[in-house]
Amino acid sequence: GENVEQHPSTLSVQEGDSAVIKCTYSDSASNYFPWYKQELGKRPQLIIDIRSNVGEKKDQRIAVTLNKTAKHFSLHITETQPEDSAVYFCAAWRQAGTALIFGKGTTLSVSS
Amino acid sequence: NAGVTQTPKFRILKIGQSMTLQCTQDMNHNYMYWYRQDPGMGLKLIYYSVGAGITDKGEVPNGYNVSRSTTEDFPLRLELAAPSQTSVYFCASSHSDRPYGYTFGSGTRLTVV
Numbered sequence: 001g002e003n004v005e006q007h008p009s010t011l012s013v014q015e016g017d018s019a020v021i022k023c024t025y026s027d028s029a030s031n032y033f034p035w036y037k038q039e040l041g042k043r044p045q046l047i048i049d050i051r052s053n054v055g056e057k058k059d060q061r062i063a064v065t066l067n068k069t070a071k072h073f074s075l076h077i078t079e080t081q082p083e084d085s086a087v088y089f090c091a092a093w094r095q096a097g098t099a100l101i102f103g104k105g106t107t108l109s110v111s112s
Numbered sequence: 113n114a115g116v117t118q119t120p121k122f123r124i125l126k127i128g129q130s131m132t133l134q135c136t137q138d139m140n141h142n143y144m145y146w147y148r149q150d151p152g153m154g155l156k157l158i159y160y161s162v163g164a165g166i167t168d169k170g171e172v173p174n175g176y177n178v179s180r181s182t183t184e185d186f187p188l189r190l191e192l193a194a195p196s197q198t199s200v201y202f203c204a205s206s207h208s209d210r211p212y213g214y215t216f217g218s219g220t221r222l223t224v225v
Binding site for chain 2: 001006009032034036042043044045046049089091093098099100101102103104105
């Protein structure tokens with residue numbers, strides 16, 4: 001089955017810096033890669049996703065990149081703000097009739 | 113439109129007791145899922161369902177059971193609670209048009225003592 005590895009487990013940055021979270025997946029048939037943000041005590045929420053035929057996608061201060069050959073994808077947050085502090089999860093989706101497999105999460109702390 | 117509703121929000125069980133975690137969605141989503149979240153371990157898939165009458169095991173199904181008699185409801189049953197089942201449980205749903213775009217419930221924090 002699919003296995004998703006996520007690094008780092010914790011990340012501390014200063015406000016205004018950039019943050020990068022990296023994930024690798026094992027199943028070459030996986031074709032959608034969403035990212036979820038979970039604020040303390042709340043439910044995870046989808047923030048951005050990328051499909052396997054796209055190399056990069058941007059939405060304001062966040063971007064995702066995908067290297068299908070190497071089977072890794074990354075989340076990039078620029079000009080970080082304290083409200084970006086949260087746990088971020090990457091995930092991989094293989095096909096209809098299955099479910100997302102999540103990485104273990106990255107706790108991002110942005111200090112002002 | 114309430115989205116995904118989970119009950120209860122908190123529960124303390126004694127070892128060996130049973131309980132059912134309720135999950136209901138009103139978005140006409142055909143896919144529904146149960147995950148558990150343990151500190152530092154991410155979200156682990158327990159069971160999922162692609163439609164009424166269809167369920168499948170996920171990564172960590174032992175000690176749990178599910179049923180899907182309607183599109184809206186996907187209850188999770190714990191038969192003999194064990195301390196290892198202490199966790200936060202999230203139900204989620206999605207539509208087949210965008211199956212990886214989950215809507216999560218607010219979670220149930222379960223403690224087994």
